[in-house]
Amino acid sequence: xxxxxxxxxxxxxxxxxxxxxxxxxxxxxxxxxxxxxxxxxxxxxxxxxxxxxxxxxxxxxxxxxxxxxxxxxxxxxxxxxxxxxxxxxxxxxxxxxxxxxxxxxxxxxxxxxxxxxxxxxx
Amino acid sequence: xxxxxxxxxxxxxxxxxxxxxxxxxxxxxxxxxxxxxxxxxxxxxxxxxxxxxxxxxxxxxxxxxxxxxxxxxxxxxxxxxxxxxxxxxxxxxxxxxxxxxxxxxxxxxxxxxxxxxxxxxxxxxxxxxxxxxxxxxxxxxxxxxxxxxxxxxxxxxxxxxxxxxxxxxxxxxxxxxxxxxxxxxxxxxxxxxxxxxxxxxxxxxxxxxxxxxxxxxxxxxxxxxxxxxxxxxxxxxxxxxxxxxxxxxxxxxxxxxxxxxxxxxxxxxxxxxxxxxxxxxxxxxxxxxxxxxxxxxxxxxxxxxxxxxxxxxxxxxxxxxxxxxxxxxxxxxxxxxxxxxxxxxxxxxxxxxxxxxxxxxxxxxxxxxxxxxxxxxxxxxxxxxxxxxxxxxxxxxxxxxxxxxxxxx
Numbered sequence: 001x002x003x004x005x006x007x008x009x010x011x012x013x014x015x016x017x018x019x020x021x022x023x024x025x026x027x028x029x030x031x032x033x034x035x036x037x038x039x040x041x042x043x044x045x046x047x048x049x050x051x052x053x054x055x056x057x058x059x060x061x062x063x064x065x066x067x068x069x070x071x072x073x074x075x076x077x078x079x080x081x082x083x084x085x086x087x088x089x090x091x092x093x094x095x096x097x098x099x100x101x102x103x104x105x106x107x108x109x110x111x112x113x114x115x116x117x118x119x120x121x122x
Numbered sequence: 123x124x125x126x127x128x129x130x131x132x133x134x135x136x137x138x139x140x141x142x143x144x145x146x147x148x149x150x151x152x153x154x155x156x157x158x159x160x161x162x163x164x165x166x167x168x169x170x171x172x173x174x175x176x177x178x179x180x181x182x183x184x185x186x187x188x189x190x191x192x193x194x195x196x197x198x199x200x201x202x203x204x205x206x207x208x209x210x211x212x213x214x215x216x217x218x219x220x221x222x223x224x225x226x227x228x229x230x231x232x233x234x235x236x237x238x239x240x241x242x243x244x245x246x247x248x249x250x251x252x253x254x255x256x257x258x259x260x261x262x263x264x265x266x267x268x269x270x271x272x273x274x275x276x277x278x279x280x281x282x283x284x285x286x287x288x289x290x291x292x293x294x295x296x297x298x299x300x301x302x303x304x305x306x307x308x309x310x311x312x313x314x315x316x317x318x319x320x321x322x323x324x325x326x327x328x329x330x331x332x333x334x335x336x337x338x339x340x341x342x343x344x345x346x347x348x349x350x351x352x353x354x355x356x357x358x359x360x361x362x363x364x365x366x367x368x369x370x371x372x373x374x375x376x377x378x379x380x381x382x383x384x385x386x387x388x389x390x391x392x393x394x395x396x397x398x399x400x401x402x403x404x405x406x407x408x409x410x411x412x413x414x415x416x417x418x419x420x421x422x423x424x425x426x427x428x429x430x431x432x433x434x435x436x437x438x439x440x441x442x443x444x445x446x447x448x449x450x451x452x453x454x455x456x457x458x459x460x461x462x463x464x465x466x467x468x469x470x471x472x473x474x475x476x477x478x479x480x481x482x483x484x485x486x487x488x489x490x491x492x493x494x495x496x497x498x499x500x501x502x503x504x505x506x507x508x509x510x511x512x513x514x515x516x517x518x519x520x521x522x523x524x525x526x527x528x529x530x531x
Contacts (some may be wrong), residue, residue, distance in 0.1 A: 005350035012346040016359035049354055050382050 007053035007095045010088055015044045017084055018063065021077045028072035053096045060088050061105045068108035079113035086114035150492040154505050154515060155484035155522040159331040164514045165435045168332075171511050172414045174198035175288040177297050179416045179429050182320040182445055183281045184314045185230050185322065186212060190248065192237075195285065195441075196431055197274070201225045202285050204276055207248040208235070214276035214285040215250040220269050230315075230322045246271060256331035280305020280493045281313065282427070299366030302411055308408070309398040310425060313445040324442040328473065330429050332415060332438040333508075339417050339428070339478050340504055343497035348471045351464055354381040355390070356407055367507065368413035370500060373406045373420070384462060392457035396447040411500060413507065419465075423457040424450075436480065489522045 016111075019040040023033035047055055067081045086109040089102055106114075147238050158164055174197060181193030181204060192205035194217055199215040203226065205245035217225050224241035227233060228413045236253055237246045245256045258264060275286040277294030284294050295302055315322050336346065342361075346353050356374045363372030380387045395404050399422065406528060408420030415430035425445045433439045447454065482488060509515050 003350075008350040008353045009347040012353060012358055015357075045357075045377065045379060049377070049379055 002095050004052065007056055007092070008048065010056060010091060010095075011044055011048050014084065014088060015041070015048070018081065019044070021081045021084075022063070022066065024074050024077040025067070025070050025072060025081070027075075028074045029064055053092070057092060057096055057102060060085055060092070064105035064109050068105075068112045071110070075113070077116070082109040082112035082114035085109055124322060151495055151502050153337075153493050153501070154333070154508065155490045155518050156485065156488045157518050157522055158515055159333055159483040160435065161514065161518055162435055164512060164518065165331075165432070167512045167514050168432065168508075169198045172198075172508070173432065174200065175286070175291050176414050177277060177284040177291070177294045177412075178287045179282055179412070179427055179443075180204050180214075180285045181230065181283045182313070182315045183278055183283055183311055184441065186283065188232065190232045190234065191229075192227055192233060193283065194227050195429075197285055197287055200274075200287055201236070201272060202287075203227050203271075203466075204283055204285055205233070205237070205248055209249075211249075212248060212276050212278070212283070214274040215271040216274070218271075219244050220252065220271065223256070226271075231320045243376050251253065252263040269325045280308065283310025297368045297413060299369050300364040301369040301371050301412060304410070305370040307400055308403065308420060308425075310445065312398045312447075313396070313425065316424070316444040316446045316449045316450075321495075322443065324444075326440045326442070326469075327433070327474070328438045328440065329436060330438055330476050331436055332432040334479050334483070335430055335438055335440070335472075336415050336504065337473055338479075339503050340411055340500040341494075341498045343494055344475065348475055349387060349468050351383070351468060354383065354386055354432065363409075365500075365503070367503065369411065371410045373403070373408040376405050376407060378405070385463065389460040389464065392460065393422055394453060394457070396424070396454065397449070398447070411504075413504075421461060423458070423461075424515070490519075 019037040022040055023037035025031075026036040027033040042058070047059060051059075064085050065084075067078055067085060070078050072078075086106055089098060089109075090105050092098070092102075143415035149382065178195065178197045180195040180197075180202065185191060185193050186204065187207045189206050189208045189210070192203050194201065194203050196202070202214055204212060204214045204218040205227075208211055217227055219226055219239040219503060221242055221244045222237065224239055226237050226239045227247070234249075235248070237248065239245070242256060245253045247253050252266045255261070255264065255266065258266070270327045275289065275291075277286070279294055279298055282305060286294070291297075298305075301424040318324065342358060345358065352358075355376060357377050358374055361372050361374040363370060365371070376390065376393060380390055393405070395401075403422065406422070408418075410416075410418035412418075417430075419426045419428070423446075427443045427445075429441045429443075431439045431441065434495065444458075446458065450458075495502065
């Protein structure tokens with residue numbers, strides 16, 4: 001039986017890396033980077049404080065969709081984000097079973113350029 | 123450990139998958155070989171070349187305010203006593219009677235005007251000179267003027283008292299580097315040592331080599347995996363800090379939004395810095411690591427030191443000293459008690475991990491692992507110092523891999 005808190009190993013990397021990168025996507029996509037980053041930080045922290053593994057999985061799917069649908073110029077940020085999120089799905093298997101929507105999300109991330117990490121600096 | 127490095131690196135447009143793929147893979151930074159945690163020859167070298175040469179924390183200055191006040195500790199294999207003399211001087215000396223080697227004082231406290239060995243009552247002045255021995259006429263040759271407890275170096279930094287057996291070791295100030303001013307800034311000298319039912323120190327024994335416990339304390343890579351409470355309580359990505367080759371400090375902000383866990387939520391509601399602590403520390407939790415095995419947890423409401431002492435190849439004693447404000451109020455006390463409860467869980471999680479590691483490093487299939495250059499940076503630095511000081515490690519690495527290991531620098 002997995003401890004209900006076991007999924008909490010997942011968010012810290014996302015909390016540290018994803019908001020500024022998604023803000024970069026917003027910057028080249030015409031959105032407001034500051035708003036994107038602030039809202040995302042708030043949402044991730046809310047999940048850390050009040051959420052669970054299922055809610056985290058939902059969040060990952062939504063983030064994957066945003067990354068996959070991005071059509072701006074910052075392909076580098078898109079690829080790095082796709083890699084981070086794809087790693088999240090791979091790691092999440094320790095605490096939840098992936099479902100069809102997760103596999104769809106992974107396919108989207110692969111198309112967005114997700115690659116396995118090659119070194120210590122992803 | 124500064125997670126902001128992660129954010130900087132990942133956001134850097136020069137650090138792309140393509141550029142990485144086109145580069146020669148960097149040399150991996152490897153951990154110590156597994157056998158380094160079970161080798162008796164290396165263990166002996168660690169005692170003589172690490173613990174008996176380093177500055178080791180022994181107490182807090184508030185414990186040594188008057189003549190006769192003393193603290194005791196083990197520095198490597200040497201029992202030491204640090205005591206305030208009648209002349210006001212602080213002295214560190216061997217706590218071993220020159221007669222039949224009993225330790226003279228135990229724990230902390232205040233002796234009378236002399237120190238008396240409990241075995242045969244050899245009696246020493248507070249400066250370590252032998253004053254008298256019972257039945258002195260029975261010794262064929264005893265020149266008491268020639269008998270004294272060997273003296274060692276004593277140093278005080280930010281209210282913490284350290285002892286060093288090695289007269290050639292660098293100064294305490296140099297070893298602490300940026301940690302010295304940090305301790306001063308926190309006004310630790312203005313605190314007092316909390317005495318619980320067990321006394322002024324709380325010890326715990328572990329069935330692991332001391333380096334496994336030190337490695338674990340030095341990195342926060344495992345924190346989100348092992349310690350969900352800390353994920354909810356602090357925002358690790360905002361960690362800041364500074365270090366030299368031997369010591370480091372860091373601090374991390376508490377999250378301001380409430381945890382869903384009732385005990386954590388109550389703790390959050392009680393966090394308030396002690397009087398005398400700088401305003402800039404409001405809302406932060408701090409850590410200090412001092413070579414080789416002194417660690418500090420700095421909360422706004424109290425401070426714990428955690429001193430590791432190897433007691434055998436596969437056994438380690440951890441001694442905790444808790445410092446509180448002299449006028450600690452009920453709120454601070456409740457915060458301290460709650461953090462102690464949370465730390466019991468956290469320590470249990472760490473014991474579970476380190477017990478597994480102790481088993482794992484003995485596996486014939488395991489040689490060494492790749493370390494994360496960012497989140498295990500302090501482990502890398504710690505193990506680099508060990509490699510520099512202990513030639514036995516290179517021999518073990520050569521044995522483990524069949525060749526000389528890579529240059530750890």
